[in-house]
Amino acid sequence: MKRYAIWPLAALVLLALPFVFDSGTSLTKMSLMCIMAVFALSYNMLLGQTGMLSFGHAVYYGLAGFMSIHALQILAGPSASMPLIVVPIVGAVTGLLFALIFGWVSTKRAGTAFAMISLGLGELVAASSLIMRSFFGGEEGVSADRSKLAAWLGLDFGAQIHVYYLIAAWTFFAVLAMFAITQTPFGRMANAVRENPERAEFIGYSTQMIRFISFCLSGTFAGIAGALAAINFEIMNALSVSGAQSGAVLLMTYIGGVGHFLGPILGAMLITALQISLSDYTGAWMLYFGLMFILVVMYLPGGLAGLIMAHEPVVRAGHLQRLIPAYLLAAVPAIICLSGAVAIVELAHHALVKAATEGPQMSVIGIEFSSKAPIPWLVAIGLFVTGLLLSRMTWPRVRDAWSEVHLLMKQS
Amino acid sequence: MLELILFSSLNGVLYGMLLFMMAGGLTLIFSMMGVLNFAHASFYMLGAYFGFEIAKHLGFWIGLFVAPLLVGLVGALIERFGLRQVHKHGHVAELLFTFGLAFVIEEVVQMIWGKLPVDYRVPEALDFVAFTMFGTTYPAYKVFMLSIAIGMFIALLWVLTKTRVGLIIQASLSHPHMVAMLGHNVPRIFMLVFGGGSVLAGLAGVIAGPALVTQPSMAALLGPILFVVVVLGGLGSLTGAFAASLLIGLVQTFAVAINVSLSDVFAFMPFNPQVGTVLGDLWSVTVAQVAPVIPYLLLILILIFRPTGLMGNRET
Numbered sequence: 001m002k003r004y005a006i007w008p009l010a011a012l013v014l015l016a017l018p019f020v021f022d023s024g025t026s027l028t029k030m031s032l033m034c035i036m037a038v039f040a041l042s043y044n045m046l047l048g049q050t051g052m053l054s055f056g057h058a059v060y061y062g063l064a065g066f067m068s069i070h071a072l073q074i075l076a077g078p079s080a081s082m083p084l085i086v087v088p089i090v091g092a093v094t095g096l097l098f099a100l101i102f103g104w105v106s107t108k109r110a111g112t113a114f115a116m117i118s119l120g121l122g123e124l125v126a127a128s129s130l131i132m133r134s135f136f137g138g139e140e141g142v143s144a145d146r147s148k149l150a151a152w153l154g155l156d157f158g159a160q161i162h163v164y165y166l167i168a169a170w171t172f173f174a175v176l177a178m179f180a181i182t183q184t185p186f187g188r189m190a191n192a193v194r195e196n197p198e199r200a201e202f203i204g205y206s207t208q209m210i211r212f213i214s215f216c217l218s219g220t221f222a223g224i225a226g227a228l229a230a231i232n233f234e235i236m237n238a239l240s241v242s243g244a245q246s247g248a249v250l251l252m253t254y255i256g257g258v259g260h261f262l263g264p265i266l267g268a269m270l271i272t273a274l275q276i277s278l279s280d281y282t283g284a285w286m287l288y289f290g291l292m293f294i295l296v297v298m299y300l301p302g303g304l305a306g307l308i309m310a311h312e313p314v315v316r317a318g319h320l321q322r323l324i325p326a327y328l329l330a331a332v333p334a335i336i337c338l339s340g341a342v343a344i345v346e347l348a349h350h351a352l353v354k355a356a357t358e359g360p361q362m363s364v365i366g367i368e369f370s371s372k373a374p375i376p377w378l379v380a381i382g383l384f385v386t387g388l389l390l391s392r393m394t395w396p397r398v399r400d401a402w403s404e405v406h407l408l409m410k411q412s
Numbered sequence: 413m414l415e416l417i418l419f420s421s422l423n424g425v426l427y428g429m430l431l432f433m434m435a436g437g438l439t440l441i442f443s444m445m446g447v448l449n450f451a452h453a454s455f456y457m458l459g460a461y462f463g464f465e466i467a468k469h470l471g472f473w474i475g476l477f478v479a480p481l482l483v484g485l486v487g488a489l490i491e492r493f494g495l496r497q498v499h500k501h502g503h504v505a506e507l508l509f510t511f512g513l514a515f516v517i518e519e520v521v522q523m524i525w526g527k528l529p530v531d532y533r534v535p536e537a538l539d540f541v542a543f544t545m546f547g548t549t550y551p552a553y554k555v556f557m558l559s560i561a562i563g564m565f566i567a568l569l570w571v572l573t574k575t576r577v578g579l580i581i582q583a584s585l586s587h588p589h590m591v592a593m594l595g596h597n598v599p600r601i602f603m604l605v606f607g608g609g610s611v612l613a614g615l616a617g618v619i620a621g622p623a624l625v626t627q628p629s630m631a632a633l634l635g636p637i638l639f640v641v642v643v644l645g646g647l648g649s650l651t652g653a654f655a656a657s658l659l660i661g662l663v664q665t666f667a668v669a670i671n672v673s674l675s676d677v678f679a680f681m682p683f684n685p686q687v688g689t690v691l692g693d694l695w696s697v698t699v700a701q702v703a704p705v706i707p708y709l710l711l712i713l714i715l716i717f718r719p720t721g722l723m724g725n726r727e728t
Binding site for chain 1: 448494497498501503504505507508509511512513515516519520523524526632636639640643697701702704705708709711712715716719
């Protein structure tokens with residue numbers, strides 16, 4: 001029973017959030033987080049659940065978004081009969097349709113070949129978006145007005161708060177559906193295909209069929225995300241089917257963690273929040289984004305969710321207090337190292353990009369200095385190197401603490 | 413017509429040879445390490461930018477030699493301290509690592525050299541017309557590029573077939589495990605091949621930089637095409653990569669030169685879709701406009717119908 005309590009709780013949180021964060025920007029931010037969470041979860045149906053690495057997932061998101069924006073245009077007008085809340089169905093059907101076509105082609109193969117076909121299909125659609133201008137709207141994209149549709153319960157969805165609730169509701173049911181799918185026998189078979197396709201074949205399942213079904217389901221949910229994006233932005237441009245968008249969803253999902261259901265949601269929320277807020281502080285936020293992804297790939301293959309979930313059995317066994325001192329000790333050099341790295345990137349960004357227009361002067365917490373002078377650079381590099389060296393000393397402590405905890409858990 | 417065929421063939425072969433300079437290294441890296449290196453085109457871009465920077469201070473010719481070596485050094489360091497670390501997490505992690513790397517390199521290049529194209533010029537010594545045919549001129553720099561590419565091709569062939577290192581590399585292409593069991597230091601060979609592949613990509617960048625545009629998006633534009641070449645030729649097959657490079661080079665240059673659309677071909681028919689509809693768009697699109705799409709169509713077709721590629725013997 002405890003397992004299911006999380007769903008009403010999540011629904012309550014989604015309902016209550018606008019009362020806590022009621023400004024326009026945070027509403028937009030939360031809407032975007034919901035959309036990206038659905039998109040990343042749909043991507044994880046492929047990568048995490050079935051073990052298919054796709055480089056062209058934005059195709060289904062983007063095409064569904066375009067179809068929805070056209071649907072918004074068609075359904076608008078004085079004689080409108082359909083309310084806005086049904087538009088995501090258009091997206092879902094579009095996503096499913098294209099996943100059926102492209103999935104039939106690409107799921108014949110697994111592994112690297114699948115990844116390459118998905119890349120090829122992604123580039124194909126991205127390139128066609130520049131050819132078929134009447135559908136994709138060329139450079140400026142296609143826009144629509146969501147408030148022109150038929151009102152539903154007296155709402156015309158002109159205000160962002162109405163749209164937030166619409167998106168939140170769809171997100172809730174989409175996430176619930178995607179979770180339910182992981183619990184079905186089919187979800188288990190998908191995992192089996194990921195772990196060992198040969199054995200899955202031996203039990204008598206067609207791995208190709210399972211990949212195909214996974215692909216279609218994933219395309220459908222990506223389509224819902226695309227439609228929600230169309231409703232939220234009221235505009236779609238060729239960027240949403242591009243390789244950059246496919247890369248973004250891959251980054252989000254992987255940083256969040258592919259091994260756990262909640263991972264992609266975590267990744268989508270974190271990356272969206274960073275995208276919106278970090279870009280206010282620094283021009284080099286894309287670089288941080290990429291570096292973070294590389295670090296996760298190198299040191300945290302389970303992603304953030306993997307890191308968090310590794311502590312779950314420890315907490316349950318009541319041994320967390322044995323890890324905390326080691327963590328606190330390791331955190332000090334890690335923070336020093338991180339601040340050094342950030343300082344290097346910021347100095348470089350300031351000296352190379354901003355200095356051309358604003359001059360080399362910059363200030364941090366009231367201290368003025370030139371980003372081209374040697375001293376700030378020495379300080380930054382010094383912090384980075386010191387942190388790195390100290391980390392090498394504190395890291396064994398963390399490892400020791402972990403092995404101690406493992407030992408204790410094995411004994412009990 | 414003859415003029416079009418002649419010049420398109422020349423340009424196509426040139427483009428194909430340039431592609432092979434990168435695809436050759438990429439094939440070697442993939443066959444030995446199992447890593448489809450997303451960052452390979454980024455090394456090409458680094459080559460162009462290093463070449464530009466060195467040419468600004470020391471002249472083009474020094475850049476021609478130094479820039480590829482610098483790129484090779486960067487590649488070897490990345491293999492040693494990045495990729496080798498990721499190796500234990502499996503091939504997907506390696507692929508994702510290079511994917512992230514390509515992302516970071518593009519950002520760093522944008523930070524250092526700006527988002528706009530840089531002014532990387534053809535050296536004055538090569539800035540003349542090589543020959544004129546049918547009233548069209550052909551620049552000497554392109555002849556120079558072609559000769560460098562061919563020279564590199566011969567050198568690569570010589571290294572791979574005549575030297576000891578080359579024989580080991582060839583052996584690791586088909587039987588990587590056996591080579592390791594024979595006691596060769598496979599990680600060091602990996603580093604060597606990764607560095608060597610980066611040198612070739614860097615060289616391609618240095619000579620292509622002045623002729624094409626040196627800009628931060630050049631890696632993202634070329635990267636997917638490289639994958640097409642490698643998969644089309646057959647993973648693990650250098651001859652296949654060579655054939656596929658030339659094929660893609662020729663197909664793309666010829667396609668760009670053909671300005672015919674379906675509506676031109678079927679102009680005699682009474683039926684003509686209206687301009688402004690999706691069908692109308694498809695109807696009036698010229699072959700030249702479709703050119704960027706053709707390699708991907710080829711990629712998808714080959715992966716469905718002949719998964720080993722043109723000359724490969726391994727399934728991807």
